Amino acid sequence: MSTNDPEEGLTTTVYYDEDADTDVLADHTVAVLGYGSQGHAHALNLHDSGVDVVVGLRDGSSSREAAEAEGLRVTTPTNAAAEADLVSVLVPDTVQPAVYEAIEDELEPGDTLQFAHGFNVHYGQIEPKESVDVTMVAPKSPGHLVRRNYEHDQGTPGLLAIYQDATGDAHEVGLAYAKAIGCTRAGVIETTFREETESDLFGEQAVLCGGVTSLVKHGYETLVDNGYSPEMAYFECLNELKLIVDLMYEGGLGGMWDSVSDTAEYGGLTRGDMVVDEHARENMEAVLEAVQDGTFAREWINENQANRPSYKQLRHAEKNHEIEAVGEDLRGLFAWGEDEDGEEHEGTA
Ligand code: NAD
Ligand code: MG
Ligand code: MG
Ligand code: MG
Ligand code: MG
Secondary structure (H helix, E strand, O other): EEEOOOOOOOOOEEEHHHHHHHHHOOOOOEEEEEOOOOHHHHHHHHOOOOOOEEEEEEOOOHHHHHHHOOOOOOEEEEHHHHOOOEEEEOOHHHHHHHHHHHHHOOOOOEEEEOOOOOOHHHHOOOOOOOOOOEEEEEEEHHHHHHHHHHHOOOOEEEEEEEEEEOOHHHHHHHHHHHHHHHHHHOOEEEOOOOHHHHHHHHHHHHHHOHHHHHHHHHHHHHHEEEEOOHHHHHHHHHHHHHHHHHHHHHHHHHHHHHHOOHHHHHHHHHHHHHHHHHHHHHHHHHHHHHHOOHHHHHHHHHHHHHOOHHHHHHHHHHHHOOHHHHHHHHHHHHOEEEEOOEEOOOOOO
C-alpha cells in the first residue's frame, strides 16, 4: 500500500494485490447486472478468479447467448440479486434507477451494492437502503481493456470508494472485488463517490471528450477556412493527436515535449495558452460548477425523461461535421498501423 506520504507526493492511498484478499468473496455469490463494456469484463474476470458469478439480464437480451457461451449462468436482474450477496450494477447509468427498483426488495441486510460510477448515488437517483454496504470499484478504462489486461496477467488501474458501510466489512469486500477483476494488480486509488462522480464528469466534459473534440474541430476549421486541404487539416488536427497523446501517456507532458522538435516545443509553449486562454479557464470553472451544484445532472436526467431531444440533435450534427466524412475517406485510403489487438489495418488502395 502506498499512502498519503508527502515525500512520495501522493495525496491518496493506493492499494495493490497484497492489500486485498479474494477469500472474502469465497462464500459469496456475485450478481453482475448488465453484460456490456464493464459487465462482461467484471463477470468474466470474477469467474476466472474463482468467484461464483450470476449475470442478470433482461428477458430477451441479446447478450444472454454471449454470456452463456463463456460458461456464465444468466437469469433476470431480480433473480440474480435475490441469489447474490453482492450485486454489481453495470447497466447504463440512465437505466440504473429503474433496475434498482426491480432489485431493491432482494437486497438483504449485509449484502453489498456495488457500482462502477457514482452518478446515481451521488445525485440521489438511487437511495440505497441503509442495511446494505455500498461500494464503488471503478476501473479507469473501458471494459474490453479490463478483460484483455486480466487475460494477459496485467492489471487495470481503478478507484475504490465506500458510500455506506453497514457491516464494517465494506472496504475489505470492495478491495476483494477490485482484486478479483484485476485492478489491484495495477493499483487502486481510494476516493469518494462525490470525488469520482464530479471529477469524471468534469474530465469528460471539459477535457477528454468535450474539450478535445472542440479543439480538434476548431483547428480543422481554421485550416480549411484559410484554404488548406481538408486532408492535411485532418492529419494535422486529428490523426496526429493520437501520437502526441501516446507520448503524454508514456512520459507525461515532459515526455511529449522531449520527443517533438524544438520548433514544435517553442511554438507550443508560446501559442498554447493563447488558444486555451484565461477565458477557457473561466469556462472550465463554470462547467465544474454545473457538475458540483447538480445543474448538469438535472439537465441530463430531464433530457432522458424527454426521450433525449437535444442529445439526438447534437449527435446528428456531430456525425455530419465535414471532418467525419474526410476522416472516413482517409482511413479507407491509408494503412493505419496496428490496432489494439496488434492486427495491421490494411488500406483499401
Ligand atoms: P454498456 O452500455 O456497455 O452496457 C450496458 C449493459 O446493460 C448491456 O449489457 C445492456 O444489455 C444492459 N442493459 C441495458 N439496458 C438495460 C435494462 N433496462 N435492464 C437491464 N439491462 C440493461 O454499459 P457500460 O459502459 O459498461 O457502463 C456500466 C457502468 O460502468 C456505468 O455505471 C458506467 O458509468 C460505468 N463505467 C463505464 C466505463 C466504460 O468505459 N464503458 C468505464 C468506467 C465505468
Ligand atoms: Mg440477496
Ligand atoms: Mg464517465
Ligand atoms: Mg471517465
Ligand atoms: Mg507537424
